[in-house]
Amino acid sequence: MNSSAKPTIDMTKPHYQRILDAAQSQSPGLLGSALLNIDSGDYLHSTASSTASSEELSHWIDVAKALFASQCEPFLVTDFSSLKNTKQAYLEFDDQSLACVAIGQSPSPSLVILRDKAPLGMELSRAKELSDLHPQRFDALAKNPHYLDRDGVHSVSDLTGSGSAEQLCRVPYAAQELISGLFGEAALPSLATLQMRHKLHLDRLLNAYIDNDRIKVIFQRPRYLADHIIILVSNDHNSPAELAVNVRKCADNVLRQLIDDTLEQGINTDVSLAEDDQTWQSIVQELRELDRDDLLGVLEVGGFANHSLGDEGEMEAGAVVLRCAECIYYYPNRKWCDLPELPVPVEPHWYCKLWKL
Structure with missing residues (x-):
């Protein structure tokens, strides 16, 4: 493989179809799943x-195209009516997340908006806990700036028209308009239109979650795969935390398969084990200097191989077989490398x- 080539998913290979089918069959309550370029x-x-109709799944795929697009193009999505009556929503950017919970009934609900960088289930649970407070107590807390700063609550107020979302000065303005459209009376425009209007301020969106009266949908942009989105559509029986775990597993499996495909084609690397701690630390430093989504760089600098060094017979004879299973950084429950500079499924x-015993 040319060292300048970016690893890409070949959707014609059956492995990726099997990953989606496995996620579907192993996750009760899932209505459909998709992998989108x-x-x-x-x-x-x-x-x-799958119990989701092809039309319904296609609709959510179109929503994902609009949400996560990196190009200013007119998309097919013109009807976002399925997003109305939103009860909860979560938007995760590269530096913060927004967890939004409606209080009361549309078309003018109140809204709790959290602004921390925290896991989906935790953020929504905390926002829901705040929204369940007695109204008088809630109003008093909402007017206390010290309380808002301490607990990461960005905004609590009624949504009418464009509503309180306009106060979200720390997030992309396109996201403000999106929140208004999700929860308020304001029309929800095509997100492609928002991107053109606000100069691609949605580029930094990593993950999204929408819970309305009918179904829950989670979208994830996997690490190293900026041009791909995994979509899971669920009924009301799965909690947000369960969906977050399911989509992470699916993303791990997709990335693990891509890494295997890339290593099978061959990369420009040296698989010699680091001889001493100084060499080991220099490799780690080189990994730290890579771009966040440089998967090929991680594999080449890390000296990856999709096979062990040595074989079982050597181990039985007293030699050490070098493989992830015996490395101190291997996380077996997730099949994951837990070295911070090598955050990849294996x-x-x-x-x-960088193998260590």
Whole structure:
């Protein structure tokens, strides 16, 4: 493989279809799942006992195209009526997250908006806990700036028209308009229109979650795969935390398969084990200097191989077989490398030159 080539998902390979089917069959309550390339518009969807109609799944794929697009293009999404009557929403950017919970009934609900960078389930639970307070107590807290700063509450007020979302000066203005459209009376325009109007201020969106009266939908942009989105559509029986775990597992499996495909084609790397701590630390420093989404750089600098160094017979004879399964950084429950500079899913029989016993 050319060292300048970016690893890309080949959707014609059956592995990725099997990953979606496995996520569908192993997750009760899922109505549909999809893997979308937002640049090309190509996508795969689960064929395993999906109960979401093809039209409904296509709609959410179009929503994902508009939410996560990196290009200013007119998208097919013109009807966002399915997003109305939103009860909860979560938007995660690269530096913060917004958890929004409606209080009362549309068309003019009150809204709790949190602004921390925290996990989906935790943020929504905390926002819901605040929204369940007695109204008088809640109003008093909402007017206390010290309380808002301490608990990360950005805004609590009634949504009428464009509503309190206009106060969200620390987030992209396009996201402010999105929140108003989700929860208030304001019309929800095409997000592609918002992006053109506000100069692509939605580029930094990483994940999103929408819970309305009918279903829950979670969108995730996996690490290293900026041009791909995983979409899970669920009934009301799955909690936000459960959906977050399911979409993370699916993202890990997709990325692990892409890494395996990339290593199988061959990369320009040296798999020699770091000889001493100084060499080991220099490799770690080189990894730290890579761009956040440089997957090929991680694999080449880390000296990855999709096979072990040595074999089982050598281990039985007293030699050490070098593979992820015996490395101190291997996290077996997730099949994950827990070294901060190598945050990638792996297989237990793989290897990298930062291996440690």
